[in-house]
Amino acid sequence: MKHTFVLFLAIVLSMGMSLTAMPDEPNKVRYVPYTPDPVLEQIREHFMALEKQRHEETRKIQQQHQKEKTEQRKQRRNMKSDFSGVHPPASTEAFNQFFHFPPQAQYMTSTCWSFCTTSFYESEINRLTGKKIKLSEMWTPYWELLAKCRRYIRERGNSYVAGGGEANAFQRIWKEHGVVPAEAYTGVLNEGDKHNHGPLMKELESYLEYIKENGLWNEQENIRHITLILNRHMGTPPEQFTWQGRKMTPHEFLKITGLNMDDYVSTMSTSYYPFHTFQEFRAPDNWWHSKDYLNLPLDEWISVIRRAMKNGYTVNIGGDTSEPGKCGERDIAFVPSFDIPPDWINQDSREFRIYNRTTGDDHGIHMVGHVDLDGWNWYLIKDSGRSARKGQFDGYYMFREDYIKLKMLTFTVHKDMLKHIQDKMNP
Numbered sequence: 001m002k003h004t005f006v007l008f009l010a011i012v013l014s015m016g017m018s019l020t021a022m023p024d025e026p027n028k029v030r031y032v033p034y035t036p037d038p039v040l041e042q043i044r045e046h047f048m049a050l051e052k053q054r055h056e057e058t059r060k061i062q063q064q065h066q067k068e069k070t071e072q073r074k075q076r077r078n079m080k081s082d083f084s085g086v087h088p089p090a091s092t093e094a095f096n097q098f099f100h101f102p103p104q105a106q107y108m109t110s111t112c113w114s115f116c117t118t119s120f121y122e123s124e125i126n127r128l129t130g131k132k133i134k135l136s137e138m139w140t141p142y143w144e145l146l147a148k149c150r151r152y153i154r155e156r157g158n159s160y161v162a163g164g165g166e167a168n169a170f171q172r173i174w175k176e177h178g179v180v181p182a183e184a185y186t187g188v189l190n191e192g193d194k195h196n197h198g199p200l201m202k203e204l205e206s207y208l209e210y211i212k213e214n215g216l217w218n219e220q221e222n223i224r225h226i227t228l229i230l231n232r233h234m235g236t237p238p239e240q241f242t243w244q245g246r247k248m249t250p251h252e253f254l255k256i257t258g259l260n261m262d263d264y265v266s267t268m269s270t271s272y273y274p275f276h277t278f279q280e281f282r283a284p285d286n287w288w289h290s291k292d293y294l295n296l297p298l299d300e301w302i303s304v305i306r307r308a309m310k311n312g313y314t315v316n317i318g319g320d321t322s323e324p325g326k327c328g329e330r331d332i333a334f335v336p337s338f339d340i341p342p343d344w345i346n347q348d349s350r351e352f353r354i355y356n357r358t359t360g361d362d363h364g365i366h367m368v369g370h371v372d373l374d375g376w377n378w379y380l381i382k383d384s385g386r387s388a389r390k391g392q393f394d395g396y397y398m399f400r401e402d403y404i405k406l407k408m409l410t411f412t413v414h415k416d417m418l419k420h421i422q423d424k425m426n427p
Helices: 002-019 040-073 111-130 139-154 169-177 196-213 219-234 250-257 298-308 347-355 401-408 415-424
Strands: 241-243 244-249 262-266 277-279 293-295 315-319 362-373 376-382 396-400 408-414
Touching: 040 241, 111 139, 111 169, 111 250, 111 315, 111 362, 111 408, 139 169, 139 196, 139 219, 139 396, 196 219, 196 376, 241 408, 244 250, 262 415, 298 315, 298 376, 298 396, 298 408, 298 415, 347 401, 376 401, 396 401, 401 408, 408 415
Parallel strands: 262 293
Antiparallel strands: 241 244, 262 408, 277 293, 315 362, 315 408, 362 376, 376 396
């Protein structure tokens, strides 16, 4: 019995050893060509062919639409007035002009407000001190965009951010940041470049939209990033610079200009508010809701402009410039008789156009001269826009006074030109 058990155990163990024994050669990894499934491949190829067909159809449709749009642009016509009975001055030389530097073009930007207001203060520096100092047109838009973005962040996206602005922003910005001469800050990265804020605004708007959609409201971090965007497109504004051999800060340079930023008043004329009171100019570019606009009756409003011109003061003015009587090819702007006869222009006809939005806050310009001709007041306008470069007098328009009365909305002038109505003014 014992012998039998031992024999059985030996047999079992020998069988186990034979079952677990390693083969003579171990298995090895190998790669073989991939063989696609013919049925699935047929389905895939059919799908790809349909996709290619759809893309080709879409491309042809888009090309056709683009062709139609191009043709429509070629056929587009703007309504303009003829010039019957309109006799403007023969040239810019006919005007009694006040000091200003030659017109500068704003190119692909929305900074007319800065070009005209910068020019205005250059004229004021000359009137006050006799100095001819060319200022930077891009210094103020840089800081204004930063301020707009800061308010956008603080208001959680409920504040207007765009390239436009208003003249009285200069007082706020220059008090805070000072000002610099043109050579200290050009706002372009390479000498000779033309201003183009398209890429800047696209990147800025994309970033603001991103932080709004994701609720990333961290003002310090946001402003740091926005500053990088501005610097990348416009250059870093200097904290110090050298001017006429002297190193100085922007605030020190502002003192050299002789300007007192509290000496300037912005005005408007609308029956929406009581006259002779300071109110808000209701326009998107007044994004900070400034209530520093003196509201005057139209007759007084236009009389201040006349008074300024007769006393050698230039006027910074803004309003509507998309009218049939404004023609860049002829360098003139007037109100056609088919719109409204000149004698009918009054507070109400002006207000009607403001109310129905046919008068809007389109463009800022600098009034630098005046002449009386055939019973009309004509004003020489320095303009940074493209339409002012279509005619004979590059960078200039000649505005007839009826156009100013009906279509211009605001102007900024030295406070001395308002002394005669000071007793009527209410804070």
